[in-house]
Amino acid sequence: MSRIKLAVLFGGVSSEYEVSLQSAYNVLQNIPQERYEVFPVGITKSGRWLYFPGSYEMVRDGSWKTHPDCVGCSISPDRSRRGIVKFLPDGTTSCVKIDAAFPVLHGKNGEDGTVQGLLDLAGIPYVGCGVLSSACCMDKVVTKVLLEQAGIQTAPFLWFSKGDIDRLDAYKKEIARDLGYPCFVKPANAGSSVGITKVKREEELRDAVLLAFTHDDKVLVEKAMVGQEVECAVLGNRQLITGIPGEILSESEFYDYDAKYVSQSPTVVPARLSPALLDQVQETAKRAFAVLGCTGLSRIDFFVGEFGICLNEINTLPGFTSISMYSKMMEAAGIPYGELLDRLVDLALERAAE
Missing domain, CATH: 3.30.470.20 (ATP-grasp fold, B domain)
Structure with a gap:
């Protein structure tokens, strides 16, 4: 019986790029080789997609993108291809059909429905939640x-968008009344507790909000549980x-x-x-x-x-x-x-x- 052709996606334009590399290394090392033919695809921090044919140790140490045999690639949304298109050095392309994908991508641009939508368009089954639930x-x-x-x-909360920053003084009253201090200020869309501040008093609130806004344009304020x-x-x-x-x-x-x-x-x-x-x-x-x-x-x-x-x-x-x-x-x-x-x-x- 032929092995399942599995694309493993890693890296990504995300604050969790480094974590993704460590996760992917463990997935690549432990996926049952007798059942799967694995095609690793790395995404750089700047968003370049590269087919990676090298040692998995290079994924773990972060040097994977320097491998001389890396070539540019993409997932084709054309369902007749249903696979990875490689852009070869001689200017030609080749396509590897795949049976499934494992997006080992954390945070934005990987866990938020974006890659899931691309794989849905391509007609490629993938590990994890669909577009709507991911988003x-x-x-x-x-x-x-x-x-x-x-x-x-869930913890009592309120939220506001970047356009509401001028109304922060009004929100301070609601926070003091409904949530109290300490409270947590978080970007609404970010992973691994990135951009989160535990705010112990009102004077710390503005800096915490501004930090959260560097990661997303919507901020959540939660009561500390x-x-x-x-x-x-x-x-x-x-x-x-x-x-x-x-x-x-x-x-x-x-x-x-x-x-x-x-x-x-x-x-x-x-x-x-x-x-x-x-x-x-x-x-x-x-x-x-x-x-x-x-x-x-x-x-x-x-x-x-x-x-x-x-x-x-x-x-x-x-x-x-x-x-x-x-x-x-x-x-x-x-x-x-x-x-x-x-x-x-x-x-x-x-x-x-x-």
């Missing part, structure tokens, strides 16, 4: 509105399973980019919760996954405290690095890394066949 989950404001409509608790930081992995399309929920033991003010990837805050699986609360987290995660129209996979993050279970955010393409929680939680549920990758591709093919 909705990337936008923290949209996520919260949809979840609250479904009766799933004091509790355990718990995550849950969900896998499936319609029949959903969950990993064993894990817990972040962050030693920072909050679980920001540095805490995740630089200082690497310790984690535990299972989370330090009662069996009843663990079950409740898993059921809430599956419900939120369905409400947002997710498919394939997502990591769903919660705060758990005296207020109950409060959903923080949904990550539709969570990290696949050696320290990432999604794969750890699924492994604790009996699904090792290689099998997990295999299942994700199967789910992509299953969804495309419906």
Whole structure:
């Protein structure tokens, strides 16, 4: 039986470019070689697409784009091609037909529905959520509105756009009255806690808002929820399973980019919760996954405290690095890394066949 031709996309025009390289390295190393013929495609920070034929170690160390045999390429939206078009040095092109794609891309321009739309146009099945659910989950404001409509608790919040910056003094009154301090100021569309500030007093608010606006033109302000930081992995399309929920033991003010990837805050699986609360987290995660129209996979993050279970955010393409929680939680549920990758591709093919 012929192997499945799988394009693995990595890098990207995103603040999470470096994380994507580490995730992709682990995916490339662990994808079952007996079942897949892998075609790595890297996207530089400036947005150039390159077919990469080199050692996976070059992905891990970031030198992949210097490989002498890299050639420009693109995913053709022409369904008669259904594959990767290579732009060869002699001025000709060649096309490699592929059966599925795994976009190992985090944050904007990869996890927000943009690449998913391109793959839909091309008629190529892909791992993860579709266009609408990817876009909705990337936008923290949209996520919260949809979840609250479904009766799933999130932190109290307000939001405003860049055009409202002159009305910040008026918003300060609402923040003091409805949210209080400390609160969190976040760009509505960004990943891995990039651009987030914990604001402890009103005088810090403007700088925090201006920082968030450097990442997006919509800002979310949330009440600080004091509790355990718990995550849950969900896998499936319609029949959903969950990993064993894990817990972040962050030693920072909050679980920001540095805490995740630089200082690497310790984690535990299972989370330090009662069996009843663990079950409740898993059921809430599956419900939120369905409400947002997710498919394939997502990591769903919660705060758990005296207020109950409060959903923080949904990550539709969570990290696949050696320290990432999604794969750890699924492994604790009996699904090792290689099998997990295999299942994700199967789910992509299953969804495309419906």
